[in-house]
Amino acid sequence: xxxxxxxxxxxxxxxxxxxxxxxxxxxLPYALAALARASATGEAVxxxxxxxxxxxxxxxxxxxxxxxxxxxLSQFHEVSLEQLDPHLYSQADGDAVRHLFRVAAGLDSLVxxxxxxxxxxxxxxxxxxxxxxxxxxLNKLFHWSFAVGKRVRSxxxxxxxxxxxxxxxxxxxxxxxxxxxxxxVLLVGAGEMSxxxxxxxxxQAAGPITIVSRTVEHAQALADDLGGVATVAAGWSEIxxxxxxxxxxxxxxxxxxxxxxxxxxxxxxxxRRGAPLxxxxxxxxxxVEPSAGELDEVFLYDIDDLLGxxxxxxxxxxxxxxxxxxxxxxxxxxxxxxxxxxxxxxTVVALRERFEAIRKAxxxxxxxxxxxxxxxxxxxxxxITRLIVEKLLLTPTEQLKALGDHDSVVAxxxxxxxxxxxAMQEMRAGRSTGPSGTPPGDEGAPR
Amino acid sequence: MTRLALLLYAAAAAAYLWxxxxxxxxxxxxxxxxxxxxxxxxxxxxxxxxxxVGHMPFVGSSNAVSAFVWLLGLSxxxxxxxxxxxxxxAFVAPLLVVLQIIPTFGAGVVARPALxxxxxxxxHVTSLLFSYAAFALACVLGITxxxxxKEIKAKHLGFFYARLPSLQVLDAMNVRAVTxxxxxxTIGVIVGLFWVATARVAxxxxxxxxxMSVLDPKIFVALVSWCVYSFHLxxxxxxxxxxxxxxxxxxxxxxxxxxxxxxVGFFFTRSHNFY
Numbered sequence: 270x271x272x273x274x275x276x277x278x279x280x281x282x283x284x285x286x287x288x289x290x291x292x293x294x295x296x297l298p299y300a301l302a303a304l305a306r307a308s309a310t311g312e313a314v315x316x317x318x319x320x321x322x323x324x325x326x327x328x329x330x331x332x333x334x335x336x337x338x339x340x341x342l343s344q345f346h347e348v349s350l351e352q353l354d355p356h357l358y359s360q361a362d363g364d365a366v367r368h369l370f371r372v373a374a375g376l377d378s379l380v381x382x383x384x385x386x387x388x389x390x391x392x393x394x395x396x397x398x399x400x401x402x403x404x405x406x407l408n409k410l411f412h413w414s415f416a417v418g419k420r421v422r423s424x425x426x427x428x429x430x431x432x433x434x435x436x437x438x439x440x441x442x443x444x445x446x447x448x449x450x451x452x453x454v455l456l457v458g459a460g461e462m463s464x465x466x467x468x469x470x471x472x473q474a475a476g477p478i479t480i481v482s483r484t485v486e487h488a489q490a491l492a493d494d495l496g497g498v499a500t501v502a503a504g505w506s507e508i509x510x511x512x513x514x515x516x517x518x519x520x521x522x523x524x525x526x527x528x529x530x531x532x533x534x535x536x537x538x539x540x541r542r543g544a545p546l547x548x549x550x551x552x553x554x555x556x557v558e559p560s561a562g563e564l565d566e567v568f569l570y571d572i573d574d575l576l577g578x579x580x581x582x583x584x585x586x587x588x589x590x591x592x593x594x595x596x597x598x599x600x601x602x603x604x605x606x607x608x609x610x611x612x613x614x615x616t617v618v619a620l621r622e623r624f625e626a627i628r629k630a631x632x633x634x635x636x637x638x639x640x641x642x643x644x645x646x647x648x649x650x651x652x653i654t655r656l657i658v659e660k661l662l663l664t665p666t667e668q669l670k671a672l673g674d675h676d677s678v679v680a681x682x683x684x685x686x687x688x689x690x691x692a693m694q695e696m697r698a699g700r701s702t703g704p705s706g707t708p709p710g711d712e713g714a715p716r
Numbered sequence: 717m718t719r720l721a722l723l724l725y726a727a728a729a730a731a732y733l734w735x736x737x738x739x740x741x742x743x744x745x746x747x748x749x750x751x752x753x754x755x756x757x758x759x760x761x762x763x764x765x766x767x768x769v770g771h772m773p774f775v776g777s778s779n780a781v782s783a784f785v786w787l788l789g790l791s792x793x794x795x796x797x798x799x800x801x802x803x804x805x806a807f808v809a810p811l812l813v814v815l816q817i818i819p820t821f822g823a824g825v826v827a828r829p830a831l832x833x834x835x836x837x838x839x840h841v842t843s844l845l846f847s848y849a850a851f852a853l854a855c856v857l858g859i860t861x862x863x864x865x866k867e868i869k870a871k872h873l874g875f876f877y878a879r880l881p882s883l884q885v886l887d888a889m890n891v892r893a894v895t896x897x898x899x900x901x902t903i904g905v906i907v908g909l910f911w912v913a914t915a916r917v918a919x920x921x922x923x924x925x926x927x928m929s930v931l932d933p934k935i936f937v938a939l940v941s942w943c944v945y946s947f948h949l950x951x952x953x954x955x956x957x958x959x960x961x962x963x964x965x966x967x968x969x970x971x972x973x974x975x976x977x978x979x980v981g982f983f984f985t986r987s988h989n990f991y
Contacts, residue, residue: 426739430873444864444877445884446882446884541956543956543957544956544958545884562869566959
């Protein structure tokens with residue numbers, strides 16, 4: 270049995286192709302069921318995010334399996350194979366394992382180390398588990414990948430530091446204020462970037478959010494976009510009062526000169542009696558007089574500062590890639606050792622049964638000659654022969670379980686099968702040749 | 717056994733520092749376990765000394781330092797358990813090691829003079845040691861606050877930014893530690909005043925008792941530290957001196973406490989030189 274992965278990602282396919290082969294939540298159970306029916310062991314997991322669509326399954330023949338999965342993706346998503354095939358990649362066995370572990374660790378992401386991907390891998394597994402299309406191999410593989418993702422994050426700095434301006438602003442706010450719950454936010458200007466930052470702050474339960482804009486309609490529109498949490502301050506007259514009341518201020522106006530002067534902020538600082546004030550100035554030209562950042566308890570970050578933070582974090586993350594790759598390599602080797610040991614089990618069992626049968630047959634044949642022995646002596650003879658068989662089997666068992674790759678396991682198993690005429694029905698039971706690529710319509714999937 | 721406690725404190729300090737730099741979770745857990753083992757062995761040492769001389773071995777500067785280290789270790793472990801925050805260990809544990817060297821290689825324990833055999837004295841010393849432990853924690857929190865504050869202000873978010881909790885958490889923990897320390901310091905000073913009054917009557921010829929006045933360096937510096945911490949709490953409530961100023965005040969306060977505990981306690985006092 271081989272592990273097989275076929276898919277597209279941001280590395281291989283443009284967004285138009287990725288959009289076409291994305292699996293919607295509604296269609297996912299049908300796709301999983303179709304894939305599981307076609308796989309060697311009835312196992313399939315589909316990982317579908319905005320950056321990738323990957324199918325993990327099992328197959329006896331990798332080449333045929335890849336072909337079948339490509340056909341399946343083409344037919345299920347109604348994309349021609351000629352259009353899809355150049356963007357598809359496939360990996361088997363150790364490469365597939367390493368790929369999933371790299372994905373879970375965030376090493377294969379568009380933004381290296383992004384934290385969301387581990388949750389998406391977990392969701393993909395959960396969906397497959399709910400659809401009952403996971404079995405011993407994929408269960409183990411995906412649980413292992415969760416542990417790898419967690420290990421990479423805890424042992425390396427790969428996931429640390431925000432790598433987008435809005436997340437950098439939110440991370441800074443958390444580092445200043447701890448919990449953001451209930452922290453009043455003031456938006457000066459109603460630009461797209463300030464909206465995005467405010468949304469990230471809202472996700473951390475920050476608020477209430479107050480919006481100040483020269484145009485009431487703009488402020489109202491943004492207030493509506495932010496889910497009705499915001500209130501609108503119509504005009505600039507109230508800004509001093511609002512500045513003193515807010516903990517976090519995001520400014521993004523189109524004003525040609527700073528609207529928040531040092532004197533204004535100094536006044537707010539005195540009113541706030543030393544409570545920290547975090548100013549995020551994402552306007553160009555700047556909205557906040559730069560010298561305001563020199564005031565105690567005032568933390569001022571403009572767009573260049575935030576971009577600098579992002580660049581530092583990106584650079585720090587890339588410095589952690591080698592450590593993360595080492596963790597992935599180590600865990601891949603450990604998983605493959607487990608997988609090969611598991612593959613060798615039927616041969617080991619058959620070998621033991623064969624030896625035990627020979628031992629019993631010989632003891633039965635010699636029974637008349639042993640009839641003069643006392644029951645204790647007979648038990649000792651039985652014990653000695655059993656121990657001899659166990660010792661004879663110890664080394665081959667260990668060697669078989671320690672084999673490094675699938676082909677070696679198969680070759681050694683075949684050799685042992687021939688040498689000892691093993692009965693290995695369990696190895697052959699329930700096999701098929703791989704995903705058949707049955708059209709989803711025929712499998713009951715929605716069109 | 718005292719040396720074993722010192723060794724365990726040193727091992728814990730190394731582990732905390734390693735964990736702080738490399739952020740390896742297992743090393744962090746090992747650091748906590750080592751510090752707990754150090755505190756247990758130190759408790760055993762103090763218990764043995766108590767059995768040996770018949771009272772808690774808090775008398776004299778060397779023993780006071782040992783008791784201070786013990787209380788600080790326990791207070792820190794309690795803080796770590798209640799806040800789930802291990803970063804401070806990298807600052808507290810090395811301080812424990814440096815201070816524990818004094819009792820490990822200093823004077824041993826001997827029976828206390830009859831003058832000190834009173835519950836008021838035990839209460840006085842215990843309260844002050846609790847307050848010093850709390851002030852030490854406040855100082856560490858203040859220093860870490862300043863380090864993080866500096867990084868955020870300078871816009872180079874690096875070493876401390878990735879390792880320390882938020883400014884808000886550090887500030888809140890700092891004021892909590894200062895408040896606890898101030899309460900114990902106040903109780904310790906008031907009980908000390910009562911004790912001096914009774915001691916003056918009981919031992920009119922004892923030069924140490926007669927030296928117990930505001931003019932004695934030990935008492936004077938203790939009162940200065942009380943003034944600093946009182947101002948710290950007043951300024952925070954009345955004029956909004958939180959954050960950076962609060963951190964500086966707790967650092968200054970503990971510098972005065974250390975001054976009183978070590979050079980003044982060992983060399984300058986005329987009223988507290990019992991050994």
